[in-house]
Amino acid sequence: MLRILIPVMALSALVVGAGALGPALAASRGxxxxxxxxxxxxxxxxxxxxxxxxxxxxxxxxxxxxxxxxxxxxxxxxxxxxxxxxxxxxxxxxxGSDLWVLIALALVVAGGFIVWWLRDIARALHRRLRRPSARL
Known part of the structure; x- marks a missing residue:
């Protein structure tokens, strides 16, 4: 369940955070x-x-x-x-708001979860492909 829920939440955070980062940066510069x-x-x-x-x-x-x-x-x-x-x-x-820092941090964390998830999938596929087939 977590292998599906965490990536969905991370992808949602990336989409929302990416949309909010530009306005937050603009506001920080006044x-x-x-x-x-x-x-x-x-x-x-x-x-x-x-x-x-x-x-x-x-x-x-x-x-x-x-x-x-x-x-x-x-x-x-x-x-x-x-x-x-x-x-x-x-x-x-x-x-002058520092909200952009929090948004950028959330984007980094969400991106890290996505990288972890993709790496986990790649490792599982690699193990499955290396497994000898039991054919007779």
């Missing part, structure tokens, strides 16, 4: 449309709490009534953020 988000609600689940709020760009050209804040915040907090326009529902990021 790229995107700068603005502020005012936290209006915090949604809590088993995985933790996530703040949402009203984003307004500095130049006033973009307003998002319910943007997910990729960071910490309590109701009423005003946070300087950047909007990359890459996600739905909209997500805003704190400039």
């Amino acid at each position: 790229e995107g449309l700068p603005g502020t988000v005012t936290v209006t609600r915090v949604q809590c689940t088993k995985g933790g709490c996530q703040p949402f709020g009203r984003y307004v760009s500095i130049d006033g050209s973009v307003t998002l009534p319910d943007a997910h804040l990729d960071g910490d915040g309590a109701v009423g907090d005003r946070v300087s953020v950047v909007y990359l326009g890459e996600s739905s529902p909209p997500q805003v990021h704190v400039p």
Whole structure:
């Protein structure tokens, strides 16, 4: 069971992580449309709490009534953020975030599991091919 479950989870982590790495790097460099988000609600689940709020760009050209804040915040907090326009529902990021480090680490670990799994399959196939056949 684990020989199937672990690779599926690792492949899923690679797909999700690869998609999230670019925006996380851009946010860490402060790229995107700068603005502020005012936290209006915090949604809590088993995985933790996530703040949402009203984003307004500095130049006033973009307003998002319910943007997910990729960071910490309590109701009423005003946070300087950047909007990359890459996600739905909209997500805003704190400039200078180190989230990309965590994502990169997860990609390395998931890649390691995939390499281990492929090596394990190759070894099993090699043993099977080297096994003498019992033909009469």
